[in-house]
Amino acid sequence: MNSPLHWLGSLAALLAAGPIYSAQPVESRATVGFQQTGASSAASRQAFFFDFFILRALGQGADVAGAQWNLWGNVRVASVPQQINSPVARLSAGALNVNQLAQSAEFVTGLEYRPKAWIWQQPGCVRTLGWVLHAGATGPLEAKDSLSIFEVPAPESPQYPEFRKRYPAAAGVKYAGFVTPDRNRFQRQWGAGLRLATFDTSSASNAPATYLLTLGQDEAVTGGSLRSAVGRIDVFYPLPVPLGSGAGAFRALFLFGTATLRLGQADPGPTFLLNPAPATVRGSDANVAILAVPGNRDTYRIGVGLDVLPLLGRFKIGIR
Numbered sequence: 001m002n003s004p005l006h007w008l009g010s011l012a013a014l015l016a017a018g019p020i021y022s023a024q025p026v027e028s029r030a031t032v033g034f035q036q037t038g039a040s041s042a043a044s045r046q047a048f049f050f051d052f053f054i055l056r057a058l059g060q061g062a063d064v065a066g067a068q069w070n071l072w073g074n075v076r077v078a079s080v081p082q083q084i085n086s087p088v089a090r091l092s093a094g095a096l097n098v099n100q101l102a103q104s105a106e107f108v109t110g111l112e113y114r115p116k117a118w119i120w121q122q123p124g125c126v127r128t129l130g131w132v133l134h135a136g137a138t139g140p141l142e143a144k145d146s147l148s149i150f151e152v153p154a155p156e157s158p159q160y161p162e163f164r165k166r167y168p169a170a171a172g173v174k175y176a177g178f179v180t181p182d183r184n185r186f187q188r189q190w191g192a193g194l195r196l197a198t199f200d201t202s203s204a205s206n207a208p209a210t211y212l213l214t215l216g217q218d219e220a221v222t223g224g225s226l227r228s229a230v231g232r233i234d235v236f237y238p239l240p241v242p243l244g245s246g247a248g249a250f251r252a253l254f255l256f257g258t259a260t261l262r263l264g265q266a267d268p269g270p271t272f273l274l275n276p277a278p279a280t281v282r283g284s285d286a287n288v289a290i291l292a293v294p295g296n297r298d299t300y301r302i303g304v305g306l307d308v309l310p311l312l313g314r315f316k317i318g319i320r
Helices: 004-016 160-166 308-315
Strands: 026-039 045-057 069-082 100-119 125-142 148-151 175-179 187-200 209-218 230-238 253-262 288-292 299-307
Touching: 026 253, 026 308, 045 299, 069 125, 125 209, 187 230, 299 308
Parallel strands: 175 288
Antiparallel strands: 026 045, 026 299, 045 069, 069 100, 100 125, 125 187, 148 175, 187 209, 209 230, 230 253, 253 299
16 A cells, blocks of 8 residues: 555655646645744744645636636645733733644635736736635644633732623632633635736746735634634745746745734723743642633734745655
8 A cells, every 4th residue: 555655745746747738727836934923912933834735727728827717725734823812912921922823724725717817017927817716714733832821810909800800710719721712613714805916937837926815704813703804915926036047947935924804893902911820830720710712813924935846846856
């Protein structure tokens, strides 16, 4: 029986082999890189990621740069913000942060219809404008280090009445532990909008630069349910740094950025300044109240990556 590594190598060789027809019916990239992720009014974190994107023109012999209808999909395994929606997130107590990041996966697929395509600036450079409809989900693969424990304000503290009103389960205990809720479903998302893309048709290995703007809903930033409108901005740009020379040169270094914004009135709420619990306190202790609070904050990510598929094809790297 073939191993998973064998199938992975076969897939990489197929995708890196180039177009199936004389026109280029498939645009694909497998990006490995480094990114920074975070949420509004919260600390950020840097981490590695893996991203696979494929865009397929619909129709026999269709060109991915000129086709009116395209099917596309994207899978990303990386760290995403698991922001606790709590005024405690705005505390200033040492180096501890309520914001936690967990290893997660995001998968999105959709259709694109392009009513317009034109030559841009020079021959071989094609710019397209299309309508996009997509759906997908995000979800943690391992929610580790999601618990943050703090001292509950003393009953004589001016903060205590408001804290008890907002978190009644913390009344009568010494510590409060904040966690993101346990879910048995991925956090769903959908959206519709416009994508502007610029293709360099001089080489099949050159990825297009894209700008995506959509409006929809996303449970990851609206408290775990599909409510309120959410805007998403996605920018992807291949750096003009050729690797190699001549006809075989390709551009494999990418910059990208994503912002997910809830389109509604902000709720500042009260701010609690809490002291972190001693390191000896555990979430299972009898004097700790566990408070599960869903994420409800705008998120962003920016980063740089390297497309490994052209490298596999160029250097003929295979896995047996």
